[in-house]
Amino acid sequence: MKWTRGPVLGRGSSATVSTATTATGDLFAVKSVHLRQPDSLQKEQHFLSILKSPYVVSYKGCDITTEDNKMVYNIFMDYMSGGSIIDLINSRNGVGLNECEVARYTRQMVQGLEYIHSNGIVHCDIKGRNVLINETGAKIGDFGCAKWANQVTPICGTPMFMAPEVARGEEQGFPADVWAVGCTVIEMATGGSPWPDVDDPVSVLYRIAFSGEIPAIPDELSNQAKDFVSKCLIRDPKKRWTTTELLKHPFIQQFDDNSQQIMCENLRTDSPTSVLDQDVWNSTTESSPAAGIHFPQFDGLSNSLRQRIKQLAGKSEMPSWSCVKGETDWITIRINRSGDRKIEELVGDRWR
Ligand code: ATP
Ligand code: MG
Numbered sequence: 001m002k003w004t005r006g007p008v009l010g011r012g013s014s015a016t017v018s019t020a021t022t023a024t025g026d027l028f029a030v031k032s033v034h035l036r037q038p039d040s041l042q043k044e045q046h047f048l049s050i051l052k053s054p055y056v057v058s059y060k061g062c063d064i065t066t067e068d069n070k071m072v073y074n075i076f077m078d079y080m081s082g083g084s085i086i087d088l089i090n091s092r093n094g095v096g097l098n099e100c101e102v103a104r105y106t107r108q109m110v111q112g113l114e115y116i117h118s119n120g121i122v123h124c125d126i127k128g129r130n131v132l133i134n135e136t137g138a139k140i141g142d143f144g145c146a147k148w149a150n151q152v153t154p155i156c157g158t159p160m161f162m163a164p165e166v167a168r169g170e171e172q173g174f175p176a177d178v179w180a181v182g183c184t185v186i187e188m189a190t191g192g193s194p195w196p197d198v199d200d201p202v203s204v205l206y207r208i209a210f211s212g213e214i215p216a217i218p219d220e221l222s223n224q225a226k227d228f229v230s231k232c233l234i235r236d237p238k239k240r241w242t243t244t245e246l247l248k249h250p251f252i253q254q255f256d257d258n259s260q261q262i263m264c265e266n267l268r269t270d271s272p273t274s275v276l277d278q279d280v281w282n283s284t285t286e287s288s289p290a291a292g293i294h295f296p297q298f299d300g301l302s303n304s305l306r307q308r309i310k311q312l313a314g315k316s317e318m319p320s321w322s323c324v325k326g327e328t329d330w331i332t333i334r335i336n337r338s339g340d341r342k343i344e345e346l347v348g349d350r351w352r
Pocket of ligand 1: 009013016078079081083129132141142143144
């Protein structure tokens with residue numbers, strides 16, 4: 001298939017997503033990485049090619065191109081005209097979504113996850129940036145961290161959205177995706193991070209793993225919405241609700257997609273919304289399009305990590321985090337099993 005690359009739609013930690021058009025004028029999205037680092041994109045292609053659901057971004061194929069004398073691996077997907085939920089929040093100056101919108105997108109996200117889980121796949125990186133929207137609603141995207149439920153793999157995902165059992169390095173199964181749904185509902189409602197008062201990934205992991213706390217559930221949510229989030233954020237993964245149970249929760253069960261869309265649009269103009277704590281959120285998640293280091297909140301992180309690990313090294317219950325994804329980049333955290341614990345930051349050498 002002949003196609004032409006168009007403007008960039010988004011840049012994640014691993015890839016660049018652009019529009020693409022065919023000679024016949026068809027428009028779609030293409031996610032690309034340099035061929036020397038295609039592993040996560042090949043994995044993503046594998047999972048996307050298996051999954052077919054109205055609530056999962058549709059896969060259209062893949063190819064290899066040569067651009068600027070470099071081999072590029074591309075996967076094609078449906079173009080999602082609204083971008084991600086975070087793009088939507090940013091377009092509204094960081095203001096969170098109204099509760100009707102939150103309920104609608106949450107319902108579609110949980111429907112997508114139930115389908116993904118029923119295929120034996122764990123997504124491992126549910127968050128607003130990975131939920132894409134178009135005129136029909138929300139679809140789950142970015143399968144770069146996905147794995148088979150029975151597969152033993154290094155921990156993958158975004159620290160702010162990690163469940164306690166993941167942060168402790170114990171397991172990353174279906175319940176971990178449900179915890180991330182709870183965090184994403186908070187993100188949608190507030191426009192900000194589920195852990196707004198913590199800004200470095202090691203601190204947040206430590207707090208999630210060992211503090212016994214859950215993220216604060218926004219006061220402005222209805223009791224039904226609060227109850228839904230509390231069922232996602234049960235710290236014990238065995239007691240946490242499953243996607244099948246969540247779909248029966250009154251917060252998301254009540255409307256079908258169409259009636260809910262009409263209601264949400266009517267509510268849009270006068271619904272109360274929560275105000276983003278822009279400074280905190282920007283300081284923890286903003287990515288920059290420039291090549292190389294693009295993780296401003298990690299400026300000086302090597303030092304803070306060194307300090308942090310000095311604090312953590314004394315704790316006997318230190319988890320074996322091996323590989324976690326920061327909000328906008330990868331951080332590799334290595335722990336020397338001989339007992340001499342070391343954390344290293346690795347800012348990826350990625351194509352932008
Ligand atoms: P990260 O690892 O940081 O989560 P990534 O490198 O895996 O990201 P994606 O999450 O797949 O990349 O995409 C990055 C951004 O590109 C999204 O947040 C969204 O803004 C945009 N995007 C991705 N896929 C599409 C699509 N199909 N249609 C429109 N925009 C898209
Ligand atoms: Mg992503």
